[in-house]
Amino acid sequence: MGEAPAFYVDDMQRSFSNGVDLKLTGFETATAIGNKTYVIGGNDDPTSNGVRIFDKSTGEWVIPTVLGTKPKALEGHSCLVLNQDKILIIKSNSKSNESVWFLEVDTQFIQDQKRKFDSEVVAWSKGVIGDAERPVVISGPSGVGKGTLINLLMKEFPTKFGFSVSHTTRAPREKEQNRVHYHFTKRSVMEEEIKAGKFLEFAAVHGNLYGTSIEAVDVVADAGKRCILDIDVQGARSVRASSLEAIFIFVCPPSFEELEKRLRARGTETEEQIQKRLRNAKAELEQGNSPGLFDHILVNDDLEACYERLKNILGISKSMNTASKTQIEVFDLPVDLSLSKINENVLINCGPAEQSVVLDLSSMKGGAPGRTRGLNMYAFDPITEGANGCNF
Numbered sequence: 408m409g410e411a412p413a414f415y416v417d418d419m420q421r422s423f424s425n426g427v428d429l430k431l432t433g434f435e436t437a438t439a440i441g442n443k444t445y446v447i448g449g450n451d452d453p454t455s456n457g458v459r460i461f462d463k464s465t466g467e468w469v470i471p472t473v474l475g476t477k478p479k480a481l482e483g484h485s486c487l488v489l490n491q492d493k494i495l496i497i498k499s500n501s502k503s504n505e506s507v508w509f510l511e512v513d514t515q516f517i518q519d520q521k522r523k524f525d526s527e528v529v530a531w532s533k534g535v536i537g538d539a540e541r542p543v544v545i546s547g548p549s550g551v552g553k554g555t556l557i558n559l560l561m562k563e564f565p566t567k568f569g570f571s572v573s574h575t576t577r578a579p580r581e582k583e584q585n586r587v588h589y590h591f592t593k594r595s596v597m598e599e600e601i602k603a604g605k606f607l608e609f610a611a612v613h614g615n616l617y618g619t620s621i622e623a624v625d626v627v628a629d630a631g632k633r634c635i636l637d638i639d640v641q642g643a644r645s646v647r648a649s650s651l652e653a654i655f656i657f658v659c660p661p662s663f664e665e666l667e668k669r670l671r672a673r674g675t676e677t678e679e680q681i682q683k684r685l686r687n688a689k690a691e692l693e694q695g696n697s698p699g700l701f702d703h704i705l706v707n708d709d710l711e712a713c714y715e716r717l718k719n720i721l722g723i724s725k726s727m728n729t730a731s732k733t734q735i736e737v738f739d740l741p742v743d744l745s746l747s748k749i750n751e752n753v754l755i756n757c758g759p760a761e762q763s764v765v766l767d768l769s770s771m772k773g774g775a776p777g778r779t780r781g782l783n784m785y786a787f788d789p790i791t792e793g794a795n796g797c798n799f
């Protein structure tokens with residue numbers, strides 16, 4: 408008997424589990440991992456969270472908490488078990504760069520959330536073709552110049568950077584616009600949304616709640632821009648522990664006196680708020696030096712010089728505005744497709760071998776609650792790929 412081919416069609420998709428008819432509807436698929444069968448898809452009814460779980464060991468259905476931004480209108484799709492904690496979903500009849508999704512069912516992130524929610528949890532993570540640049544976290548005490556530096560970046564490189572619009576319970580300052588500077592939110596609403604798993608991170612800062620929703624980061628990634636997060640040190644710790652793989656920059660003032668001078672000159676806080684922010688600044692400046700938390704410390708003395716240093720850290724050259732990003736080839740995936748493993752990658756069978764596509768997972772990184780990045784997709788070549796063991 409010759410060696411088994413290096414690929415096999417995933418036979419885990421079935422509409423029965425242990426003899427129990429799962430009664431799949433519409434566009435649902437069933438994918439089994441261990442005792443659980445994940446029924447994915449179904450109508451796009453906003454109340455249906457798109458995932459049901461049949462637990463063979465109990466014979467019970469479980470409706471899990473679903474985190475992350477789920478794919479819209481998951482009608483035709485095909486699934487493949489990548490490993491014990493992740494299912495690959497490819498949307499049929501879609502653009503290749505919009506087609507790749509992962510349902511995480513037992514990654515470290517999921518295990519952490521299961522403990523927090525004390526229930527079954529799954530999370531969506533959209534696949535990003537190409538290597539989206541790492542997000543940028545900028546922290547520092549109130550009044551140090553974070554917003555000023557970020558505005559300079561966004562103004563000079565409007566197509567390259569996108570700002571992650573946080574939620575906050577703080578009142579808007581004069582000239583601050585809702586959904587531009589912040590999503591200004593009632594505390595009760597924000598607390599509900601935190602419980603619903605909407606946030607990548609959140610923290611109590613200067614007596615108000617602040618938080619970065621998963622969607623705020625996704626929106627920037629979907630626009631093909633590099634995400635900038637202006638968050639406090641607690642938030643930086645949370646993001647450092649997540650799969651976002653950001654670059655962490657701490658901005659500090661040339662002196663504490665200068666920090667106070669700027670905060671007062673900005674004229675946006677009451678005396679009581681200024682005192683509170685200055686008290687917190689002392690702790691934040693200490694945190695800024697915590698080993699392993701920030702990759703870069705930026706002293707914001709002369710604004711222009713500091714801005715140049717920030718651009719160097721981000722690897723931005725003067726010509727960046729004109730340099731076109733490497734174009735990712737986008738093609739249409741058909742209505743009928745199926746998935747099979749081919750060595751370490753996935754073959755998206757689109758009919759005749761020469762119309763099929765390879766999803767290269769070799770550089771895959773990131774994952775829920777953010778995007779899964781570093782994917783590559785290219786036309787299947789029966790000669791080269793077939794030589795590696797695909798016997799068509």
Ligand SMILES: Nc1nc2c(ncn2[C@@H]2O[C@H](COP(=O)(O)OP(=O)(O)O)[C@@H](O)[C@H]2O)c(=O)[nH]1
Pocket residue numbers: 545546547548549550554573574577608609610612613617618619637638639640641642643
């Ligand atoms: N953890 C966390 N902190 C945030 C977020 N958005 C803003 N912050 C931080 O909250 C603090 C107060 O922000 P703000 O009220 O705008 O005052 P500013 O620092 O004077 O601009 C700053 O340190 C921000 O970096 C967020 O989404 N998460």
Ligand SMILES: Nc1ncnc2c1ncn2[C@@H]1O[C@H](COP(=O)(O)OP(=O)(O)O)[C@@H](O)[C@H]1O
Pocket residue numbers: 547548549550551552553554555556669670672673707708709710711713
């Ligand atoms: N290098 C600098 N030198 C002097 N003033 C500065 C400098 N950077 C920022 N500022 C001013 O300091 C104040 C606080 O800056 P801001 O960007 O709002 O800080 P943050 O967002 O960190 O709270 C603003 O009035 C801003 O114009």
